[in-house]
Amino acid sequence: MSDAESLDGMSTVEVRTSATAALIPTIRAVASDLAARADFDLDAISDLRMAVDEACATLVDAADPTSVLQCRFLVRPERIRVHAEVESAKPDTVLSTDTFGWRVLQTLADDVEVLHQAAAEGRRATVGIRLDKSAGDVPR
C-alpha cells in the first residue's frame, strides 16, 4: 500500500497478520480500541468492529495461503478509514460482492470500495477493501 494519506500527520496504526480467520479477532479488537479512543459512539464502535471483521473475512477467503493480511487504520477526527489488503490466491481473483456478508458490510460502513491491483514485477496481485466509518450518526 503506497498511500500518501498515511503521511499527513494523523494517527495511523497498521496490523499485519497471517491471512487466516483465526487472527481476525485480533484485528477487530484493534478496530474496537481505536474507535473507542476516537470517541466513536457505542453503536459506531460496534459497527466498525463488525465491518472490519467482514472485510477481513472476505479478504482471507480470497487470499493466497501464504499471504499476509495487512490492515491499516487511519484515525481522523470523527472518522476512521480502514485499508485491508491480501495477496490474491490467483492473479485474477475477484472479490465477490453478491454475498450476505458484503451487504452487511455496506450497511455497516459509510463507504466501501474494493481495490484490485494486478501483479507487477516483484509483487503478486493483491485485493483490498477500503472502508470509511464516522464517529456517530451525524448527518453526512
Place this chain on the structure above:
Amino acid sequence: MSDAAAPDPFGVGLPLDTEVSRPRPGTVLLEVDGEIDTATAPRLQAGLDDAMDAAHAEGSHVVVDLTGVTFLASSGLAVLIGGARRVTALGGRLRLVAASRSVTRPLQVTGADALFDTFDDVASALSAEASRPSDAEAGRSRAADARGAGASGSRPSHAAAPPPGVAPPIGGVGR
C-alpha cells in the same frame, strides 16, 4: 472483554461454547458463549442443529440464549436466520435472548431482528411461552410474510430488507 485466553489462538480462533439444556418441559435451551465469526459459526450451526433436531423430535420450542456472546458477525447472523426460517416453516418463531449491544446491534442494523422474538433475559423468554397460547397462530401469519420476503432466489436473502415499520414481534416487548 476476553479474560479467558484461547489455548491456541493461532490455530483455532477464539472459543465458542454451546450447551443444550431443558430448563422446563417443552423448551430446549441453547446457551451460546463466545465470539461468533467465520471461524466459529460452524460450531453455532452444529449447536443450533442439535437443539432444533431435539426440539422437533419432542415438539418443543427452542430458545437461543446469546447473553454470553460478545461478538456476532454476518456468518453467525446467517446461521441464526437459517434457524429462524426452519422454525418459521413449522409455524413458530425462533426465540433469542439478546441483551448486550454486541448482539442487539448486528441484529438491528441488518434488520434481522424482525425474524425473531427477542428477549432481554432467559426468564422472560421462558415465561413468554407459557403465557401465550395464541403464539403459534400469530407466528403462522408472520411466517407467511417471511416466506414471501425470503423465498425469492437461491442466494441467502438479506434480512435487511423487511419493510420499515414492521410491527415489533409480540414477544419482543418482554414485559
